[in-house]
Amino acid sequence: MKGAELELRGVELSFAGVRALRGVDLTVARGSLQAVIGPNGAGKTSLFNCISGLYRPQSGTLHLDGRDLTRLPPHRSAGLGIARMFQNIVLFEQLTVLENMLLGRHHLFESRWWQDLLWTRAARRAEVRHRERVEQVIDFLHLERYRKTPAGILPYGVQKRVELGRAVCMEPRLLLLDEPTAGLNQEETEDMARYLLDVKEELGISMLLIEHDLGFVMDLAERVAVLDFGLLIAEGTPVEVADDPAVVEAYTGMGDRDD
Amino acid sequence: MPTRPLVTRYEQDLRLFEDRWAQAGLALWVLVALALPFVASDRWLTTANLALIAVVGAVGLMILTGFAGQISLGHAAFLALGAYTTAVLGERLELPFWLAMPCAGAVAAAVGLAVGPFALRLRGLYLAIVTLGILFLTSHLLHSLPELTHGVSGMAVRMYAGGSDAAGEALRFSTPWRLGPVTLGFDRKLYYLFLLLAAGAAWLGKNLAHSNSGRAMMAVRDQDLAASVLGVHPARSKVLAFGVSSFLTGVAGSMFAYQQQYITIEPPFDLNLSVQYIAMIVLGGVGTIFGAVAGALLFVCLAPLMETVGGWIPFVADLSSHQRSTLLFAVGVCVLLVVEPLGLLGLWLRVKRTFAAWPFRY
Secondary structure, eight states: OOOEEEEEEEEEEEETTEEEEEEEEEEEETTOEEEEEOSTTSSHHHHHHHHTTSSOOSEEEEEETTEEOTTOOHHHHHHHTEEEEOSSOOOOTTSBHHHHHHHHTGGGOOOOHHHHHHTOHHHHHHHHHHHHHHHHHHHHTTOGGGTTSBGGGSOHHHHHHHHHHHHHHTOOSEEEEEOTTTTOOHHHHHHHHHHHHHHHHHHOOEEEEEOSOHHHHHHHOSEEEEEETTEEEEEEOHHHHHHOHHHHHHHHSOOOOOO | OOOOOOOOSHHHHTOSSOSHHHHHHHHHHHHHHHHHHHHSOHHHHHHHHHHHHHHHHHHHHIIIIIISOOOOSOHHHHHHHHHHHHHHHHHHHOOBHHHHHHHHHHHHHHHHHHHTTHHHHOOTHHHHHHHHHHHHHHHHHHHTOHHHHOGGGOEEOOOEEEEEOTTSOEEETTSOEEETTEEEOHHHHHHHHHHHHHHHHHHHHHHHHTSHHHHHHHHHHHOHHHHHHTTOOHHHHHHHHHHHHHHHHHHHHHHHHHHHSEEOSTTTSSHHHHHHHHHHHHHHOTTSHHHHHHHHHHHHHHHHHHHHHHTTSTTGGGSOHHHHHHHHHHHHHHHHHHHOTTTHHHHHHHHHHHHHHTTSOO
């Protein structure tokens, strides 16, 4: 097995008595696609919020490529290489697709604020250089015709793609995908699957995926982790997990567990 | 209408005036602006000077409220700080205007940077209340330092040009220049100076709007959590917005002091003035530098314009000139915002779209 990109050890998170995550251990291998599934309220999105720094776990550690993320604010985690697609699309609606994607490269810009303000040669060069990289992503995701359209007026499926593009523009090590196919039709879901595989294979970005469409998960993911009430109840290849009685119990309430 | 030029390099996409038509339009505006002091009456020249001051102040507020989304009712406080810094520096140190103006901006910016951190914890109306507090504090401070500001009686603003004459007296900016047949008196000189400053402020604002720092502000305005997940430091963006905005506003205050030549604390630096600036950027269209410039020009020119127009309307003509302009101004602003909620920006976009599609309707 290749080295670990992301390593979670004993992550605990609770909100005034509700234990959202109870000692979760999880490892995402470098360059792999790891899925997290589980019924509603299992703590999947809370887990993502811990990784991207929006929540601070009460105990446990998070490491990205050996570097400690546990106490970092979101913008620092982003700088270290964590990108994210949100469950309900969070684009900057009044900004164009291009501006949204350039914002993904915000932490990579070399120009300082006074250079931006005076529009110096350094600011202009940074703008052009990052525009070139953004154009590659636009090309990759076939977003050419929407380049200068405000993101808020695009169709839902395209907005999802722009959000993926914005995350890819960050040149992350790890991409967190919170239900990338929610609300997409069959064709758009298949497109999204192809784009995700392309991003993984061609750009070598590791992925952590939350998804309710189990067919999608079984096809794409190399390993699957199952959360239930904040507890990691199973982890393994898709086939192993699908046959795990604890998983069947969690989803249907009709397993043959003895407890 | 000509078609857009084919863009083949990214640098072309970043130009402020992208094609020859835009450049020709700019040249036309520059010509009109340069010729104005020789065509306009004294009354309209004064109005133009006030409008240019408002442009600088409105660009400042647009960066804070329009770009970074931080509502401020304390705009008048920064104007007051700029104006009084200028007046005090002129009185005490006989500082020339080209030194006093940046100092005025710096003092206002220092206060802005001190207020900025409040915005990290407060948003929307709560921030508006805190900035209102800043306005009251500033006014109180200016009142309680009579040895510097002469308190309620106000103070004269001396505008030095730098250097001294044969008798050892510091040179005044108000000394007219004679260039052959052309005489540039105080108001005309002031106009050209203000034109330069207003253009500079608009240029800075425009640079910010299409650069990385400005985009980060807009991201924080629209979705601050998502912005931070993307690597934007929300606190830095907000503090930068406060700093740049209050610097420009301080300069606008300084311009106002020089134009008025005698300033008092209240009026003009009260809540009413803050609200007027908010009205300007809403009238122009929030979120763009075009909106700030157009809104400021319209807001300042509308009142004298309406005073004149009111004289031609029956019944309205019977009112006093002040009542006339207030009434018609209020009606004009309401009608504009009902017809086009995006303000002048919305009107401008409509005009542009119509011509782009001409001769078809869409």
